[in-house]
Amino acid sequence: MRSGDGPDFGTGAPAGKPAEITLALDAGGTVLKGALLVNGQFVPGTFITRPSASQGPASDTIASFADACYELLNFYTSAYGPLDKNERVRIGFAFPGPFDYAGGIALLQGVGKYEALYKLSVRDLLRAEFQRLKSASADTMIDALASANIRFGNDAFMFGLGVSLRFPLERLICLTLGTGLGSAFVDKGYLVSGKGGIPLNGMLFAEPYRDRIVDDYFGRRGILKMASERGILTEKNDVADLAEEAKNGNTEAADLFNEYGRRLGEMLLPYATAFKPNRIVLGGQISRSFPLWEKDIQQTLGTFSVPILQLQDGMIDVFRGIHKLFEGTDKQPSASIHK
16 A cells, blocks of 8 residues: 555554555456455455346446446545556455366356356456456556456355354354355365365255255245245245344244244254364355244254354454455456465
């Protein structure tokens, strides 16, 4: 960061150290979210949100990504002035799977989002879009975007890595509860997989549970299926509506969330037993209903019960996790999975 240019972000960086400018994007199926981080610190006031353009043609999706990157970099230059030649711009994405994260290739199919990108390199398409914009403009910000390092990470993994910055010495099971169930096992800041009962890919969503897989039970469709089976689902009801009914004394809705907590505890028990986390951390929209089923999951975990934290501001953790993709060197990410 250049001395005297803008506010102190509290990074403790020595004077004259080039700024690490991370444009962090969370590519949700419905909403694209983004933020600016400088030297790893989230910059207040730079959070952006917009429709994700995930169901249109690939060109529209990539143009939306490029526009969001430009807006985030503009936040930086508005506060600090023109980019210095030593300042490094990086673009990091939290992307849902399936996705070839190292290659930057989207593999989503049959899930109603980003299907136009199937088997295409998002990295190459985005760089091509920046080059197209560069040829039409002398804007130095476009130059910086065209040469930026671009990386991708699983959205649940990015949440886990970000949470690990809060608890750097702990073993964590991090869950994102939304459309489905995302998960990350983290030990002292590193993702863990393939040992101690943890799946080879470090993810729980495809693991068997009861008569189906984990993802079918603990995301939005799982809760709505439970509501339908209990005869309390209407055309206008969604998970948030059911949670509100439970909070307002609807015993049938409350019983649904009690059962959700028991099932989640039952599913997690063998993994908690094997991994022995210091805590379980919850993010995602469905985690906001946690007070409705907190006692149920703790009782089901029994002797392996650990502190469970529901984060109100988990998106910041996702952004901080994205920054960790670039730690150490711009050539090799240090946020690797330990096996």
